[in-house]
Amino acid sequence: MGRLAELFDPETVAVVGATDREGAVGRAIVENLQDEFAGEIVPINPSRDEVLGLECYSDAKSAPPIDLAVVVVPPGVVIDSVRELAETGTEHVVVITAGFAETGGEGAERERRLREIAAEYDLDVVGPNSLGVMSTPNGMNATFGPESALEGSISFMSQSGAFITAVLDWANDQGIGFQDVVSLGNKTVVDETDFVREWGDDPDTDVIIGYLEDIDDGQAFLETAREVTGDTPIVLVKSGRTDAGAQAASSHTGAIAGSERAYEAGLEQAGVLRAQSVQELFDYARALAGLPEPESDGVAVVTNAGGPGVLTTDAVGDSTLEMADFADETIDELAEAMPDEANVYNPIDAIGDADVERFGEALEIALADPNVGSAVVVAAPTAVLSYDDLAETVIKKLETHDTPVVTCLMGGERARQAEETLRESGIPNYFDPSRAVSGLDALARYRDIRERTVDEPETFDVDRERAREILQRAARRDDNRLGVESMDLLEAYGVPTPDGEIVDDPDRAREVAESIEGDVVMKIVSPDITHKSDIGGVKVGVSDDDVYDAYEDVVSRARNYQPDATIIGVQIQEMLDLDAGTETIVGMNRDPQFGPLLLFGLGGIFVEILEDTSVRVAPIGEDEVRDMIDEIRAAPLLRGARGREPADVDAVVETVQRLSQLVTDFPSILELDVNPLVAGPDGAQAIDLRLTVDTDELDTETDTE
């Protein structure tokens, strides 16, 4: 376990700014600690001798050794208090006080200094602007919230303190318990990645859940979460999903939001299950905390009611699961055990007069079926069925089966006691069949995440030095937008491009054309001219004899169009049979949180009108690139649909990997577009290129490597 484990398991907790003034935050925290905390509580306040019956110390220096300090002093004295704590050996500090970066100006400066002190003394600081932290095994509620958590195996972090108070009030009502709870506040020092790492190592945490509005360092989070989800599921509500929401989140936390597509890709790659609502968060968490993993995707539905059975079947159809196809023996056994009117195929309808015995028998037979990986027990109230007895029966059947089962005992008051009984055995009950199935679905999706092997990005043998020189050349020209004149950058990274070169006189143009088989394509090369075709700056199918004149023509048109344009030359390029290939696009832009975000799509309308693209956070390995290609709706076209010759998908896969390496090697490349990358039957070729570089960043790269 990491050092953060001590944050949740201190022997002594100091409350710096403790008071017994009614309504004060410094009182609420002491009271919450006094409720249940097994360790020692140390109030610190220079103007008091005693707080709520506890001896109060004037400062950290005079107090006993402090494992965890909760700071609630006014913003102006937080820095001094934290320094004093650090000097007396405290390693864990929660800053409750608000008035830091979220208020701008002076607050931002205070936050900077807090960060410095934390670094200087190697302090774990939670907050500022935090509600506090809780840990249920030792009864520690070091928050100023109105509720304490029940004990359980879910650890919970939130970027909104209010979200914690809202959820706890509700969770206590539902009997849902927690291991650790932390209000992240401004995340100045310790952030979501640190808690994911800590809880990933904590044997008492079965599920990590969180409410986040942003992620500080997307790449670090991705790496850590990817590792942790091998053992412990993570479910997150990441808000600010929509444009309106992102704007609201940004005004709430002052964070610069990354793009939703980057979060979507990054969280998926990290193995995080994303919930869209509070309800979904807990529907998933309850299933993940209490149930074993399904061995297969087949779901058995056992019910006493046709309609709810159909609804459950629909929910299975909507999920990644499927209705289990019962073995013949299962059907025979069910037919034997059930009345004639019952449906012995899945969903099993034990019909309205089913009592607990019949229900239990049907469940028992279903669980024994080799195609059943999980089951839902769905019941409607009848005169002959006691939900309480049914709950006991389900629990009993599960003693001999390691299959996840959820229940949907539909009703209100009638289901209350049964729900509690089931909960004590870790079995979640849901009112709505669709939620019951989504709980099971989360289990299966987590199983797939746990089992997946993420292939390491391949490191190709590339000419990094040459690529650096090409980028520097651009920097020297003081030009941050590069185009086709930098195609050799692609060559340096082993991405095939058509034969040809950029020339700056007509004789050389002819020489190059003669060295290329067949006719050529000629394009003006100028950073100042974007729409080359429109001004007659592109000629297609030029024969060797016509190249000289064509050169003069292309250049003079460019000069006429824009006399002050920088003209680098004319590109003479091998003419490809575009009809024999499929145009694809590979792009990259840098997300503020996740870094290089790669995009893949088919050319033309697929990107422009249908927005049929897939994205991943780079670097990525081969399997992920293949998934990326499969994900686009038009993927079958690449595989040879409609009588086309299939494209060389392997070549596309390799090109995307090489570009992933390029943008990972050079953070100075801010944006990159290979458009089109033509995927033919025997290879893929990059025809055009645009990129934007950060020339300052480029200098740094050059200096440090």
Next chain:
Amino acid sequence: MGRLAELFDPETVAVVGATDREGAVGRAIVENLQDEFAGEIVPINPSRDEVLGLECYSDAKSAPPIDLAVVVVPPGVVIDSVRELAETGTEHVVVITAGFAETGGEGAERERRLREIAAEYDLDVVGPNSLGVMSTPNGMNATFGPESALEGSISFMSQSGAFITAVLDWANDQGIGFQDVVSLGNKTVVDETDFVREWGDDPDTDVIIGYLEDIDDGQAFLETAREVTGDTPIVLVKSGRTDAGAQAASSHTGAIAGSERAYEAGLEQAGVLRAQSVQELFDYARALAGLPEPESDGVAVVTNAGGPGVLTTDAVGDSTLEMADFADETIDELAEAMPDEANVYNPIDAIGDADVERFGEALEIALADPNVGSAVVVAAPTAVLSYDDLAETVIKKLETHDTPVVTCLMGGERARQAEETLRESGIPNYFDPSRAVSGLDALARYRDIRERTVDEPETFDVDRERAREILQRAARRDDNRLGVESMDLLEAYGVPTPDGEIVDDPDRAREVAESIEGDVVMKIVSPDITHKSDIGGVKVGVSDDDVYDAYEDVVSRARNYQPDATIIGVQIQEMLDLDAGTETIVGMNRDPQFGPLLLFGLGGIFVEILEDTSVRVAPIGEDEVRDMIDEIRAAPLLRGARGREPADVDAVVETVQRLSQLVTDFPSILELDVNPLVAGPDGAQAIDLRLTVDTDELDTETDTE
């Protein structure tokens, strides 16, 4: 109000098969009626003199006049009982007894006889295999379920009796009330359309909700629901949405399920709001039953908590609503009224120390904004905020505003009393912000449904007689699959086709070619040859001089390929410049419930790979056809995206309308595909046609018209 109104408001209710035997259904119904029913209860059972203290009659003839009879006798005597009731003047019968069509064989025969008797005596029969009916104003619970409904303005029908018992148990717990409740059973006589019509006329029903597994007569339902939704919203869970669910539904009710796409289109055209889960059904229904209509789509969010505010904003982003853009005065007023740290832009964050007064003030200012059509009050628990007081404040503010407001008082026990207070004023409270917003969204969507004008399908001047002859000609050939040889069917309905004709000798071929400007396309016409191009049966760009030889060649290739093929001739057709147009597809197949289902899409990959199509139940008017075209993702291509010349969309619209008229006029056309319909810059032309006709149906059409 229709005659069915009497079903829910009888003076006397007979229970045929009443008994006081413990556990019997005939006892449960009498007991349920005794609970609250304001009218007279008449037990009928030849073997008893008294049932539960009530005088029992031996048969309907000896009993007092009966307005509604509930029949629970064994299946074998149901028919006789119903006949006797009819003969004594009873008009409304609920058959509880099961063992009819759902069991097949003898049961199906019984069901047929029940239908006959109902027709003979003009009886309203609910069921068989029904749980019964309820109406809360007169306290009538004529079901054998364990729960009575609370009074309210929601009328509820269900094809599953169990669904009713499950929902009522839960709804009673939630304080949700109902007007009428009916368990539809097998829907032998009275069905969903009848109840929609009845409740549409009922001033006490504010919302109609239902659980359906199928709809008996889709076209009748569509027409009735379309009318009713002008005044009364309808929300349905239609299960069997997924393949697995449809199969389960079919084995549950024995109904032949129509396609999910037909239901989706039909219910949308009918103005029905479709819920995907039980929870959504009531989230919508509660909002629709209690709140006024929003005048605009702008939503104001008022909260004391940043995080939940962001979540609510995300939910608005996901919905058809939008965050209201506050007027300057609103922002000024909020800035005046709120503390400095508050966010006065939408979502309004009154911050954590907001008390009820500040909350109320913020809401008041927001509601006065002209851009605010609805509002969500979102609160997290704090020490300074009483949910109970907040509920009172919200209710008070709404006394002077006719704006729909929902609340999201997050929490469990803490929110209980407030929730009840709000409910009494018709304001739904939701724990999850996403559900609160989806309630408001249902209001806005229903407003749009109420306001929409459905244009009457246009009746074009067509040559129906000629179309009939063409279809009959096919019938005489005993051929139910027609192709290009029936293109004149399209001409008869005014759908443009290229110039040309089908000829059966080479000289005539030449004559026709000469009469057509430019080269021609030639195609073998044979019902037995599907892939004409593959066998060399198609020639493109044939000049007049080459037509004779080409004719001989095409025919001999066809004969060689398949010596016994019926060869109708060779089609000589004007050659169109396909590049100048966009290929579209218009198709139709007949759904067992909804009838003719029209499909529109762009040709090729859009249909084959991307499945980018839209469907509607025919007949449809111009507006609906335009919607249908706009709905496909590739629609911008028709409008001239990517530098193309825009297609003549008006011509496509007219063609689809004409085809809608054709398939409506001739139910004998089972399937039809116009593929491609080429949409050029100046008109649309049908190039190829396939259709399947029901030759028996065709005879009927011919006889009767």
